[in-house]
Amino acid sequence: MTRPINIAVLGATGSIGRQTLDVIDRNPARFKLFGLTEGVRSTNREAPYFVHGQAGEPEFDTKVEAMVTDPRCDLVVVAIPGARALSPTMSALRAGKEVALATKEVLVMAGALVMKLAGEKGIRPVDSEHSAIWQCLWGEERANVRRLIVTASGGPFWARPELDLDQVTVEQALNHPRWSMGPKVTVDSATLMNKGLEIIEAHHLFGLPLDAISVCIHPQSVVHSLVEFVDGSLKAQLGRPDMRLPIAVALAYPDRLPGAVPPTSISELSGLEFHDLDETRFPSVRLAREAAAKGGGHPAVLNAANEEAVNAFLAGEIPFSGIVSAVERALGAFPGCGGTLEEILQADSWARSYVRQQDGIRPVG
Numbered sequence: 001m002t003r004p005i006n007i008a009v010l011g012a013t014g015s016i017g018r019q020t021l022d023v024i025d026r027n028p029a030r031f032k033l034f035g036l037t038e039g040v041r042s043t044n045r046e047a048p049y050f051v052h053g054q055a056g057e058p059e060f061d062t063k064v065e066a067m068v069t070d071p072r073c074d075l076v077v078v079a080i081p082g083a084r085a086l087s088p089t090m091s092a093l094r095a096g097k098e099v100a101l102a103t104k105e106v107l108v109m110a111g112a113l114v115m116k117l118a119g120e121k122g123i124r125p126v127d128s129e130h131s132a133i134w135q136c137l138w139g140e141e142r143a144n145v146r147r148l149i150v151t152a153s154g155g156p157f158w159a160r161p162e163l164d165l166d167q168v169t170v171e172q173a174l175n176h177p178r179w180s181m182g183p184k185v186t187v188d189s190a191t192l193m194n195k196g197l198e199i200i201e202a203h204h205l206f207g208l209p210l211d212a213i214s215v216c217i218h219p220q221s222v223v224h225s226l227v228e229f230v231d232g233s234l235k236a237q238l239g240r241p242d243m244r245l246p247i248a249v250a251l252a253y254p255d256r257l258p259g260a261v262p263p264t265s266i267s268e269l270s271g272l273e274f275h276d277l278d279e280t281r282f283p284s285v286r287l288a289r290e291a292a293a294k295g296g297g298h299p300a301v302l303n304a305a306n307e308e309a310v311n312a313f314l315a316g317e318i319p320f321s322g323i324v325s326a327v328e329r330a331l332g333a334f335p336g337c338g339g340t341l342e343e344i345l346q347a348d349s350w351a352r353s354y355v356r357q358q359d360g361i362r363p364v365g
């Protein structure tokens with residue numbers, strides 16, 4: 001029998017991190033926890049590598065680098081939100097590791113560079129929509145794909161057109177109707193920026209042009225996304241909203257884990273709805289498409305401005321509606337740059353300073 005796969009989990013105390021530990025624990029013959037990072041919370045776990053602290057602190061970054069490049073490490077799960085996950089992801093890929101990526105911001109910022117580093121083996125998506133598309137594409141010729149359809153629950157506000165988005169509270173924005181997730185991605189779901197980021201993520205992961213990736217609102221979150229083929233056929237992946245499934249798919253690929261989640265009964269599939277997205281009320285998808293089409297540093301500006309603005313909203317410094325307008329202003333003011341790593345990191349810094357100055361908000365901690 002082959003030995004268990006050694007897995008390092010970046011962001012082990014978070015929503016994705018804890019569910020990853022659960023999948024590892026329930027499959028000891030296949031998986032072994034090789035290392036983990038913790039921030040302010042604790043998992044009470046032991047592993048050969050244990051890294052405590054915040055990304056950006058020299059000791060944390062050095063230990064993470066050693067963990068993800070250790071020859072014994074087979075697979076790295078990236079689940080620290082935001083731009084701070086870019087550097088360890090690139091280190092793991094440079095060292096030839098398999099990467100299971102939850103942090104979509106990494107591909108938004110530097111998708112071309114990251115996919116080039118990943119090479120033939122690619123990246124294993126953890127985002128449920130991208131896992132669905134990935135599974136639909138197994139065994140299919142890429143030339144036969146016409147379109148990807150990324151589903152969106154719509155978040156807490158899509159179905160409430162009467163609501164004044166200027167007045168939305170942090171508590172309301174964090175009350176996601178379907179998924180229990182960390183605060184950053186939950187607010188992104190409420191602004192629909194999450195779907196904008198996911199379009200860019202899908203563009204890089206699957207190599208399709210931006211105009212071949214559409215979004216549809218599907219409030220039940222049972223159909224996790226769809227692929228349309230040139231013959232008119234549609235393939236979808238379905239299941240309950242439970243992130244342990246896409247995590248299990250990413251860890252076990254190309255195998256499947258028996259009993260990863262309880263089966264979905266066919267009666268749960270009645271009453272599924274699909275709606276067009278109103279991009280006037282939720283302009284974030286359009287902003288993401290425009291930033292990705294411009295390329296260079298624009299997607300990094302979109303991402304960094306959004307991170308700063310979401311943190312400012314969570315800290316009570318700007319209103320909910322101020323998040324997307326801060327991103328739009330930053331993109332409008334950005335002079336543009338190329339797409340080298342250095343230029344992308346400069347664009348990221350530029351956007352953070354710009355948003356802080358314009359909106360008078362404190363830096364992200």
Ligand SMILES: NC(=O)c1ccc[n+]([C@@H]2O[C@H](COP(=O)([O-])OP(=O)(O)OC[C@H]3O[C@@H](n4cnc5c(N)ncnc54)[C@H](OP(=O)(O)O)[C@@H]3O)[C@@H](O)[C@H]2O)c1
Nearest residue numbers: 011013014015016039040041054055080102103181182185
């Ligand atoms: N949750 C989901 O269902 C879901 C679904 C799809 C994609 N994603 C993506 O997965 C990523 C993680 O999301 P999540 O919901 O799991 O987030 P989360 O619950 O907020 O967890 C974040 C994790 O990262 C750690 N962390 C945060 N800031 C850090 C920093 N500056 N330095 C080092 N570690 C830091 C946290 O540590 P402490 O809390 O201990 O400080 C925690 O372990 C995001 O990019 C999100 O978009 C999540």
